Structures are given as C-alpha cells and as structure tokens.
Amino acid sequence: MIDPQLLRDDPDAIRRSQQSRGASVNVVDQAIEAESARRAAISEFERLRAEQNALGKRVAAAPKEEKQALVAQAQELAAGVKSAQNAAGDAEKHFSDLTRMIQNVVLDGVPAGGEDDFVVLREVGERREFGFEPKDHLALAEGLDAIDMARGAKVSGARFYFLKGLGARLELAIMQLGLDRALEAGFTPVIPPTLVKPEIMEGTGFLGEHADEVYYLPADELYLVGTSEVPLAGLHSNEILDLSDGPLRYAGWSTCYRREAGSYGRDTRGIIRVHQFNKLEMFVYTTPDQAEAEHDRLVGWQEGMLQSLGLSYRVIDVAAGDLGSSAARKFDVEAWVPTQGAYRELTSTSNCTTFQARRLGIRSRGEHGTSPVATLNGTLATTRWIVALLETHQQEDGSVLVPEALRPYLGGLEVLQPTARR
C-alpha cells in the first residue's frame, strides 16, 4: 500500500509512477476523492457517537423516574449512529480498495517502460568459449542421470521433474553454499511454511495482476507460496519491530510453487521454467532510509555467489513496467547460458520500500511514534542455477567440472561424470 500522506501531499509523484509502469493514472484521482469522502463520513459518525456516549452516561446516572424519557431519546439516536457507522465503514473500504490498486511508487532512476526497457548496470566475467559443440543443460543432466523430465511428467505433469543422483546433490550443494554465505553475513536461517492464508498472500502483493500464477487450495483456503518471501513477509505481520540494533535479516529455505499460467510454449525444455523448485531467499526488514543501501548489499551477496560458481553474468535495473506491484526497484542478476546465447535470470532482488509493510502492518518505533518499515528480498540460490552451472562448466565428453567453491558440499567431488541412465 502506498503512503496515504503522499496521496494528499504529492499526488503527482504517484501519477508519474503509475504512468512509468503503464498502470492506471485515473485510479489516483479516484483514491483522492474517496479519501475526502472517507474523512467526511468518519467525522459525521464520530460526532453522533460522541453524542450517544454522552447521553449514555446520563442514562446510567439518572434517577429512575427520568430514565424512561432518556432511554427513549437514546433509542432515537441509536438508529442514526448505526447508519452513520455503516456509511463510515463503507467509505473506509472504498478508499482502501482504491488505494490498494495503486502500485508501489517507483524510485527515481528506475527506467520507464516494459520488459525490454531494462538498463544493463554491468557485465561481469568472461563468457565461456567452446572448442566443441556445447550441449544444453538437459542433455548434460541426462548424461549425468541427474534430471528425469519424462518421469516427472508421468507422475505430476508437464513442468515437473525428478532431480536425482548428482542432480539432487548439486541442488543441495548450491543451496548450502548459499546458506553458509548467508550465515556469514548474519542472516537467520528459516524454513518457513509454504502454505499461507489469503491475507498474507494478499499483503505481499501477489494477488493483484499475477493472481493466476498462484496455486490455491480452496478446501483449506490456503495458497502455496511461489517464494519464501511470502511467509517471511508474513512472519512479522502486525508487529512493531525493534530495529535499533540494525536490520532483521532472514534466509528462507523453501520449495516454491508457480502455476506458470500464460507461459505455454516458453522454456519447455529442461528446468528453466518449472512448477516446483527450491530456493534460498534473503528477506530483510529495515528502516526506510537504509533500504537502498541494503538493496545494493543484497545484489552484492548475489554476485558473490555467481562469481564463486564461475558464472558470467550481467546485472540489470528492471524497467518500471516489469516490476511487481510491491517493488519500487528491482535488480536481476542474469547468467550467461551458452546454448541459448542469452542471459537468463538467476536472481532477482526487490526493494519494496514500505509498500508490503503497510499492507501487513509491520512497523518500527522511531522518534515520532511508529512508522512502517521497509522490506527487501532477493534470491541467493535456486534450482535454476543448475542450468547455467552445467552448461558453463561442461567438457567435451559430457562431464562437468565442479567449481571449487562447491566441492566441499559435494564430498570433494571435482568432476561430475556421465553415467548410465536408470
């Protein structure tokens, strides 16, 4: 949710933001209108309620013979109070509904436009050159008997897979490397619930335009999370946090579920785009003035991971129209995938400023009372990394060199050797 104060003080800033996202500008004016209607309705209700309270006190204190008349008077008033209360409630809801339709105000410097209008901040590492025809990640993984797509489809349908043998170990190794890095940086590891209540899913902003991306279990009124950002944002919902000792940093390790609706035909080969994967996610609660610096640190930790894995990558500043509704800025780190001749997203980190915190009621105590905190999130490791890792470090015989940083997590293994499929 945006800052209602900003709506009053500088609606143009919000209009500009909506514009650069390609979102509705009109809703801003509707919200402003609803805001003044809301205040009028609240004032009217409170005036009547004050009168009712005063009368109620007189009823309580009155001697018996006067009570009858006073109660009659109070009865008349009660109906008016009730309807004023309902009107105030409706006005409040109308305002809230409209305000929630407004997306987070993008930060200065975020490129305007859509998916293709990102700005490349930097490119790091040499792209691997091959003296042979490189295989794609699935061909390599099948040679290693590490991924079984066909049986994944047999058991669960398209976009499901089995990671097995070296594949399973590789994922765990990447995740554990990430976890160790997170621990070094002072993160608290968390294994969160992956089914959450509607208000939590709603609060994180995933039930807006991308609601059809989310798995829902109607029998239990629960949503399957697409990232542990969701439960980690919910972790401190409706709490007042003490951030005087610095930010709260969590590293959530969870399975993630995505319906991938509307992506038919895209990335159908291998595990680039799947319904279920594992992810280690950084999630930070901090004060708004620290948010941008923290955002840079998150990118730094992500880049550290990719560098350790010997991947070449670029960092992009995602354009406004391609941001989630909660994000005020988003950096993606994209690794070079040789057989695609393209950079593919391996990590994504968003600065949600106070947007999520407002929706979820997460505040901290400052000099002038409480105020919403800022939340940030970013990937530290996921299943998808296997794609870039296998392709980048493959050798002509189909074996794959293990980057040094990963070896301790694979029992010292230096090379992944092809094996007969089973």
Next chain:
RNA sequence: GGAGACGUCGCAUAGUCCGGUCGAGUGCACCACCCUGCUAAGGUGGAGAGGGGUUUAGACCCCUCCGUGGGUUCAAAUCCCACCGUCUCCGCCA
C-alpha cells in the same frame, strides 16, 4: 474426528456469574525526576495502537481497539452465535 478449559493495553493477572461506577485495576519490566549514596531499595510521575479534528508550533479535543467477525441492547470486556488460535484428555494415523 470427539470432549473440555482458555484467549484482557510489553509480560503476568483482576474484571465476565448479576451489562452502565471498566473510556479497563494490580504486579513486573520500562522511561523521567526525587531521595538516599554504594550497585539495590524507596517515593513521585509518565508511558499502548489506529483514526478524525482544532492549531504557526507546542499542545489540546474527539472516535475506535479486551482473539476475529456478526447479533441482542439506549448502552457489551461482560449476554448470544459463528470462526480462529492455544492447552488438556480420548480416538485415528503416515
């Protein structure tokens, strides 16, 4: 799945039977000051959250909040209903 108990302003509790004096008492912790001076005790005062309004500001006034949502009533922490959560016992089960 069945039965029962419970859910109060940081923590712990009083209040709920018999609705108005609870716009919520007390203890602990907390903050400020005072007193004393020896590491603690005593005294005084303060202190929650959200919203609306008056105001240059400081400040002041008002409304709402006793798990959540409904209902009864002139009036609900208190009565009724539903839901959620916690605990205990029983049953069932990877």
